[in-house]
Amino acid sequence: MRATLALVLALLSGLALAQGQPAAPPAPQGPPAPAATPQGAPAARTAPAPAAPAPAAPGAPAAQPAAGATPAAAQVAAEKADQKLFDEALQDYFGDKKESAARKLFAYVEGTPPTDENHPWAQYFLARCFIDLGLRHAGAVYLSKVARERANPQVLPRTLEALRTLILVPHDEVLIDEQVFGSLDLGFLPESVSDYANYEQGIVDLRVGNERWANTHFAKLDEESVEASRAKFALLVTRLRKLQGKEVPDEMIEDFLTLSKDDKLTLEARNEARLAVARLRYERKDFEGALKAYEMVQLPSLDPGRATLYLEEAWTRYNLGQLRAAMGLLTTLDAPSFRDQFLPDKYILRALVYRDLCHYLPAKRAAKELTRRYAESLDAIREREDLTLDDRLRRAASSHGSTKRAAKFLESLSLEIEFKARYAGGFGDRLFSQVSKLYDLAYAEGERVYRQRIKESVREEADKLLRAAEQVRLMEYEVGLKLYERIKRGAKLVQPEKETPIGPGQEAFRFDGEYWNDELRSYRVSLPSRCVEEGQL
Amino acid sequence: MRRLLLLLVCLVSVAARAQEELENPGVVLAVQDRTYRMNSELDIAFTVLPLDAFTKGIGGQISYTYHFSDSIAWQIGRFDYNYNVATGLRTQLQRDFGVNPTAFAQTNWIAGSDFMWTPIYGKFAWLNSSVAHFEIYGLLGLSVANQRISNDIAAGTTSTTFAPGLDFGIGWRFYISKTVSLRLEVTDNVLFSSRGVQNIMVLLLGVSFNFGSTE
Numbered sequence: 228m229r230a231t232l233a234l235v236l237a238l239l240s241g242l243a244l245a246q247g248q249p250a251a252p253p254a255p256q257g258p259p260a261p262a263a264t265p266q267g268a269p270a271a272r273t274a275p276a277p278a279a280p281a282p283a284a285p286g287a288p289a290a291q292p293a294a295g296a297t298p299a300a301a302q303v304a305a306e307k308a309d310q311k312l313f314d315e316a317l318q319d320y321f322g323d324k325k326e327s328a329a330r331k332l333f334a335y336v337e338g339t340p341p342t343d344e345n346h347p348w349a350q351y352f353l354a355r356c357f358i359d360l361g362l363r364h365a366g367a368v369y370l371s372k373v374a375r376e377r378a379n380p381q382v383l384p385r386t387l388e389a390l391r392t393l394i395l396v397p398h399d400e401v402l403i404d405e406q407v408f409g410s411l412d413l414g415f416l417p418e419s420v421s422d423y424a425n426y427e428q429g430i431v432d433l434r435v436g437n438e439r440w441a442n443t444h445f446a447k448l449d450e451e452s453v454e455a456s457r458a459k460f461a462l463l464v465t466r467l468r469k470l471q472g473k474e475v476p477d478e479m480i481e482d483f484l485t486l487s488k489d490d491k492l493t494l495e496a497r498n499e500a501r502l503a504v505a506r507l508r509y510e511r512k513d514f515e516g517a518l519k520a521y522e523m524v525q526l527p528s529l530d531p532g533r534a535t536l537y538l539e540e541a542w543t544r545y546n547l548g549q550l551r552a553a554m555g556l557l558t559t560l561d562a563p564s565f566r567d568q569f570l571p572d573k574y575i576l577r578a579l580v581y582r583d584l585c586h587y588l589p590a591k592r593a594a595k596e597l598t599r600r601y602a603e604s605l606d607a608i609r610e611r612e613d614l615t616l617d618d619r620l621r622r623a624a625s626s627h628g629s630t631k632r633a634a635k636f637l638e639s640l641s642l643e644i645e646f647k648a649r650y651a652g653g654f655g656d657r658l659f660s661q662v663s664k665l666y667d668l669a670y671a672e673g674e675r676v677y678r679q680r681i682k683e684s685v686r687e688e689a690d691k692l693l694r695a696a697e698q699v700r701l702m703e704y705e706v707g708l709k710l711y712e713r714i715k716r717g718a719k720l721v722q723p724e725k726e727t728p729i730g731p732g733q734e735a736f737r738f739d740g741e742y743w744n745d746e747l748r749s750y751r752v753s754l755p756s757r758c759v760e761e762g763q764l
Numbered sequence: 765m766r767r768l769l770l771l772l773v774c775l776v777s778v779a780a781r782a783q784e785e786l787e788n789p790g791v792v793l794a795v796q797d798r799t800y801r802m803n804s805e806l807d808i809a810f811t812v813l814p815l816d817a818f819t820k821g822i823g824g825q826i827s828y829t830y831h832f833s834d835s836i837a838w839q840i841g842r843f844d845y846n847y848n849v850a851t852g853l854r855t856q857l858q859r860d861f862g863v864n865p866t867a868f869a870q871t872n873w874i875a876g877s878d879f880m881w882t883p884i885y886g887k888f889a890w891l892n893s894s895v896a897h898f899e900i901y902g903l904l905g906l907s908v909a910n911q912r913i914s915n916d917i918a919a920g921t922t923s924t925t926f927a928p929g930l931d932f933g934i935g936w937r938f939y940i941s942k943t944v945s946l947r948l949e950v951t952d953n954v955l956f957s958s959r960g961v962q963n964i965m966v967l968l969l970g971v972s973f974n975f976g977s978t979e
Contacts, residue, residue, distance in 0.1 A: 529895065551790075558792050586789050729795055731833065734885055738792035743887075745895050746794035754790035 309338060313345050320352055326653030329356035333658040347379040351386055357662075358389070361646045363639070364669055365662050367393050367403055374407045387420040397635035399669065405431060421447075426454035433465050441465075456491045460500060467503070475507050483507070487523065498524050502536065509539070514546045529744045531564035537747075538570055550580045551726075555750035562742040569623030569688060571597055571695030578702050585758035587710045594702040601692055608693060614685045615678070620692070624684035633677040640670050726753060798834060798885070800897050800939040802974050805829040805837075807947060809970025811844050815963065818854040818868045821846035825968060829880060837880040839905065844874045844966065869913045871964060872924065874953060876931055878905025897939045907931040907953045909964060927962065929955035937972070945972045 316331035332353040339346045354369035370393070373386045390403055398404075408427035416424055429444035445458040463482055467475070486492065487500035505520035521540040526532045541556035557577050560570060574597035581590035598605065607617045614620050625634040644666050651659050729735045736743075738750060806828055813821030827842035848870040850858075857863040884900040908928045915921040933951025940946065949968040954961060 529893075554790065555792065589789060729793075732798050732801060734796055734798050736794045736796070738794055743794070743889070743895070745887075746796060749794050749796045751793050751795045752790045753793065 309335060309343075310345075312338075313349060316349070317352065320356060325356045325359050326650055329353055329360070329650075330653070330655045330658050332356065333654075333661065337657070341376055341378050344379060347373050347376065347382040351382050351389075354386075354389065358393070360650065362643050362650075362662065363393060363396065364399065364643055365665055367398060368665055368669075371402050371407050374411070384417045384420065387416070387424075391420065391423060397632065397639040399636065399673070400632065422449055422452045422454045426458050429458055430461055433461055438462070438465060451491075453491045456486065456489045457496065460486055460492070460496060464503070467507075475510065480504055480507050484520075487520075494525060494527070502539075505539065505543070509543055512546075514543050517543045518547065526748075531562065531744050531747055534560055534565040534568040534570055537565075538572055538576070541576055542572075545576060545580065550583055551752045551754055554580050554752040554754060558738065558750045558752065559747045562747060564742075564744070564747075567622060569619060569626065569691075571601065571692050574600075575695055575698050575702065578699075578706070580754075582702070582706055582709070584754055584756045585709075586754075587706050591703060591706045591710070594699045594706070597695055597699050601696075604689075604692060605696055608689050614689055615681050617685075620685050620688050621681065623688040624681050628684065630677070630680040630684040633673065633680050637670070637673045637677050640666065640673055644670065727751075800942060800945070801834060802829075802831040802837070802945075804975040805831065805972050806975070807842075807970045807972040809947065809949075809968045811846070812967045813846060813871060813964055814967060815965045816851075816870070818851055818857075819848040819870045820851060821848055821871055823847055823873075825966075825970065827970075831880075834885065835882045837882070837901075839878040839880050839903065842874075842876055842878070846871055846873060848872075864914070869911055869959075872910045872912060874907055874909045874964070874966070876905050876907035876953075878903045878931065882937075899937045899939075901935050901937065903931065903933040903935065903949070903951060905931050907955065909953060909955050911957075913959070925957060927955040927957035929953055929962075933966075935968075943974045945974065946970070947972055 312331050313335050316328045316335060319325075319328035319331060332349045335349045336346060336353060339349070341347075350369045350373045354366040354373070356366075357363070357369065358366035367390065370386050370390050373382055374390065377383060387407075390407060394403055404427060408424050409431040411424045411428070425444045425447045429441040432438070432441035432444065441462070445455070445462065448455040448458055459482070463479060463486070467479065483500045483503045487497050487504060489497065489500075492500070501520050501523045505517045505524075508514075508517040508520060518540070521536065521543060524532075524536060537556045537559050541553045541560075544550075544553040544556065553576065557573060557580070559565075560568070560573050574593055578590045578594035581587070581593055601619060604617050604619045607614060607620070615624075624630050647659075647662055647666060650662075654662065735751075736746065738746075807826070809825040809827070811821070811823045811825045813823070823844050823846035825842055825844035827839055829837050829839040831837040854868060880901050880903055882899050882901040885897070886899070887895050887897045890896050906928070907930065908926055910924055910926055912922050912924050915923050931951050931953040933949055935947055935949035938946045938948075947968065947970045949966075949970070951966045951968070953964040953966065955964060
């Protein structure tokens with residue numbers, strides 16, 4: 228028995244090391260063997276022998292009591308068989324035989340009651356098998372079970388850590404964020420996850436509009452923790468939403484600015500804060516300040532960045548009268564990385580720049596490009612068709628916010644369903660049918676959530692498109708008038724603006740249609756003005 | 765008729781260009797801060813003198829270059845010391861025909877100073893995952909070579925002479941970091957001596973260390 232215990236402890240320590248964490252303190256961490264103490268395990272074994280003692284598992288030959296044995300002897304035999312099965316499963320798991328381990332662990336989980344001390348460990352390792360095999364959602368389901376049931380407090384920290392890594396990728400938000408982290412009893416949580424759970428519960432409260440409750444959770448966060456910074460950001464965003472068009476106080480901008488320099492936040496979160504500063508300043512018509520904030524946005528090397536960032540910066544530069552710089556950013560938005568982005572404003576802005584520099588034909592063409600490019604979507608809106616069937620609008624709606632998350636989750640489920648087919652043989656019938664059922668249910672629910680979200684967001688995108696189309700009509704009219712305006716006698720071209728020369732330490736690469744990611748923020752357009760000054764007769 | 769046709773073709777192309785300019789006005793440039801800039805450069809290189817049929821020079825060169833700007837620099841000094849390796853031809857001449865080993869002239873070292881002009885600075889994509897930078901430069905300068913020549917082949921007496929001359933060449937610099945770059949260079953030393961005009965080509969592969977960046 229000691230040998231079994233030592234084996235399990237060694238395996239667990241190995242796992243801890245493999246996860247890059249310090250090895251767990253040995254004694255209490257390992258799942259104690261059933262007969263280790265007279266009070267512990269036997270008490271958990273008062274349940275009758277498992278109804279389905281894993282007949283499919285090859286490692287459980289003694290699962291069925293021998294004929295003629297007494298019930299007590301049969302129970303002991305079943306316990307031994309279960310224990311053997313569990314040990315074999317762990318050996319398979321650490322021996323990198325994940326499919327076999329999953330099959331045995333599932334048999335063990337099915338064959339033992341939740342009160343069994345090894346039951347949560349078996350669920351935990353089953354989840355890890357699934358995750359290692361690329362079936363993240365199945366893993367998340369079993370980890371969530373462990374977290375919710377809390378039958379063994381020693382498994383909980385590892386389970387929550389594993390769940391924390393799962394939320395970094397597309398995942399079932401209801402299952403993990405709401406049902407686990409959003410509803411955990413925080414009093415019993417280890418410190419390593421209590422901050423995160425507090426943060427997540429505060430976020431859940433914010434979502435339902437209860438800032439006061441959220442604050443009680445956020446107040447418990449360690450000031451130096453990442454979660455504290457994220458909580459500040461979430462609070463600021465919520466307060467900003469509540470303002471709804473009212474004047475934004477200076478302190479709020481300052482708070483965002485402070486967050487944008489907070490190294491505890493990820494680069495993405497810091498950039499979000501910078502964008503928030505830029506947008507707020509833009510709304511207050513502080514274009515210089517907004518531009519400074521946009522310039523503060525840092526992109527990882529060779530990262531193309533986000534289309535909205537370039538478009539917003541282009542609008543800011545346009546408002547500052549930097550027409551050519553704005554045009555450079557619009558060139559960026561034509562890059563292949565942004566070709567599928569839904570940016571009706573891009574065409575309007577390009578037309579405005581051309582118009583301001585009196586290039587009327589290109590202005591008209593740029594404006595018309597919008598109606599040409601989105602003709603099908605505009606027709607679909609006018610004909611009151613189902614907008615979720617329109618490719619462009621659907622893609623636009625799925626490109627941000629909660630719809631994007633739902634779409635990504637659905638996509639990852641589809642991939643995992645494909646992966647799952649590979650393990651039909653290795654898992655055995657029972658486990659495979661269980662996993663299939665689990666994925667079918669998740670997919671159906673994921674699809675329902677996605678449809679619900681896309682229905683709303685596609686309408687928003689359609690509104691955006693309609694507004695842009697309206698502006699295009701105005702622009703066409705305005706440009707048409709200008710095109711046929713008579714030039715008075717004596718009129719002459721306005722003095723060309725002095726272009727910023729290429730300074731020492733700078734290099735200029737002529738753009739010939741080939742986009743380089745490192746150049747996306749450095750396009751400069753040389754575009755002469757063709758406007759005429761009123762002549763003196 | 766032919767002239768008329770030619771004129772028509774020219775007119776059509778001019779009109780097409782004008783139309784294109786009308787529809788797509790403007791020139792787009794990607795203006796970037798130069799990632800790599802040189803200032804004081806110390807170069808340590810491996811050199812080969814491959815042209816002599818009787819001896820091949822293998823050596824090491826050390827040089828110091830000061831960059832006035834991104835395109836103009838002065839290689840203030842360079843010194844290339846050679847170890848001469850006899851070729852198969854020379855060995856055969858000595859062995860089969862009894863030619864005295866001292867009969868073959870060989871270059872001991874070359875020193876000089878050059879003007880460096882770098883008109884090309886570029887970049888390329890490495891496996892579509894990173895961007896690497898390079899530049900191509902030209903060299904023009906003065907050289908002096910120290911050579912061992914034979915005074916009297918029969919007697920086997922030798923002496924060393926100095927041969928002054930010009931040198932020119934072309935090089936390629938590949939930037940590894942802001943302080944380290946690799947240089948691949950081909951130069952030709954045109955030396956004038958009592959024995960006439962000689963061409964000594966030098967192939968160089970070196971590593972350069974940049975101190976005191978201008979940024």
